[in-house]
Amino acid sequence: MDIQTRDDLLKLFQGKLNEAMRFYLETCTRCGVCTEACHVYASMGRVQNIAAYRSEIVRRLYKKYFKARGKFWPSVSEAKELSELAVEELFEAAYSCTGCRRCMVHCPFGIDTQMIMSIAKVLLIGHGSEPEVLSMLADMSVAKGDNVDNVRDSFVAGIKNLEDDVVAKWKSEAGADVIPVDVEGADLLYVALAGAHSIIPAAAVFNAAGENWTLSFFEAVNFGAFVGDPTKTKLILDRIVNEALRLKVKEVCICECGTAFRVMKNLSGKQPFKVTSITEVHARYLREGKIKLRKNSLDGAVTYHDPCQIARNAGVMDEPRYILSHLTDDYREMSAEPKYNWCCGGGGGLVALGEETIDFRMKSARVKADQVKNTGAPILATACENCHTQLSNLNDHYKMNVDVQFLSSMVADQLVQQ
Numbered sequence: 001m002d003i004q005t006r007d008d009l010l011k012l013f014q015g016k017l018n019e020a021m022r023f024y025l026e027t028c029t030r031c032g033v034c035t036e037a038c039h040v041y042a043s044m045g046r047v048q049n050i051a052a053y054r055s056e057i058v059r060r061l062y063k064k065y066f067k068a069r070g071k072f073w074p075s076v077s078e079a080k081e082l083s084e085l086a087v088e089e090l091f092e093a094a095y096s097c098t099g100c101r102r103c104m105v106h107c108p109f110g111i112d113t114q115m116i117m118s119i120a121k122v123l124l125i126g127h128g129s130e131p132e133v134l135s136m137l138a139d140m141s142v143a144k145g146d147n148v149d150n151v152r153d154s155f156v157a158g159i160k161n162l163e164d165d166v167v168a169k170w171k172s173e174a175g176a177d178v179i180p181v182d183v184e185g186a187d188l189l190y191v192a193l194a195g196a197h198s199i200i201p202a203a204a205v206f207n208a209a210g211e212n213w214t215l216s217f218f219e220a221v222n223f224g225a226f227v228g229d230p231t232k233t234k235l236i237l238d239r240i241v242n243e244a245l246r247l248k249v250k251e252v253c254i255c256e257c258g259t260a261f262r263v264m265k266n267l268s269g270k271q272p273f274k275v276t277s278i279t280e281v282h283a284r285y286l287r288e289g290k291i292k293l294r295k296n297s298l299d300g301a302v303t304y305h306d307p308c309q310i311a312r313n314a315g316v317m318d319e320p321r322y323i324l325s326h327l328t329d330d331y332r333e334m335s336a337e338p339k340y341n342w343c344c345g346g347g348g349g350l351v352a353l354g355e356e357t358i359d360f361r362m363k364s365a366r367v368k369a370d371q372v373k374n375t376g377a378p379i380l381a382t383a384c385e386n387c388h389t390q391l392s393n394l395n396d397h398y399k400m401n402v403d404v405q406f407l408s409s410m411v412a413d414q415l416v417q418q
Ligand code: SF4
Pocket: 027, 028, 029, 030, 031, 032, 033, 034, 035, 051, 052, 106, 107, 108, 109, 110, 111
């Protein structure tokens, strides 16, 4: 690696060194408690997938370039040279970690491996070694934000085509506001994913609850976060923040996308609107009696997979269970405590990389498949698109014989007229 490239990468490294990061990099005692916590290690048994091992690659670079002992006495302080080989190791560490933070809740010091991996991802971008497709998808999202006026009419026309399907789930006939778009003064801005499955059920439930809502022009997914690019993450996020401010909404509701929800919740800063997940909104409607659901008309017992970015990393754990208590008397937990639930194995951009990662995704999530099968429930609900895709892949691969469903669709399908 030439000196200029190394200097540029070290500047990027330095930019990530806030107080929390220094704590994570300086605290690990190698106690090994996190070893079994990672689904990748638990499923595959490879030492390089232990959380502390992944972090050690970044930690040794930190010691070499940012600690005096490592600079002057590298052999004793386990410092590591930033080389082409180190970049390869960073790739292997970062793109085999889903950022689920299960290791963090087991670590006695709360060391956040996902945060440490964010250094690896930034260095990979700086080196031009990140998965190209993720950067490309992030660029496309940013471009859409810059050119929204050009796509406005076609977007509205496309949305009109979905109205009949919404009406089939709720209301006897279509009205002008079946899927409201660009409504200034709406109470709630709903940010969906690209695709009818993310819009139709949500619209039916909003209409059933009598919500004063409007649909965002932008899709929720943040590919900038997947690839670990802070600048693109912010640009993609800002499109939605600016739209919410322009429409003067009181609430931004994020669809079933874990990363989009966590990014919006944690990075949008202090705003005049609150940020909620659609799961929280549906639980609220039930609590307030705004919607009512048919109970026990599902085809068998139900279990629920907690998406890491919505549950463990954003605290939405009671709400899905509350919703499910309105849908079934035969609910089966996967783990004793939701915050210790196994990751599905598809986060951190791995599902977005599709076929490229499927072999690894299947092998590294064997413990998840076992967890689902052990419940014996034929219906597997979840509330994240990534998780839904990964769980469906696992269903095929491990012959789990479950019906993987979006929780929001289950709610929409069981709406009853009040
Ligand atoms: S549990 Fe925490 S302190 Fe122990 S090895 Fe893992 S990261 Fe280090």
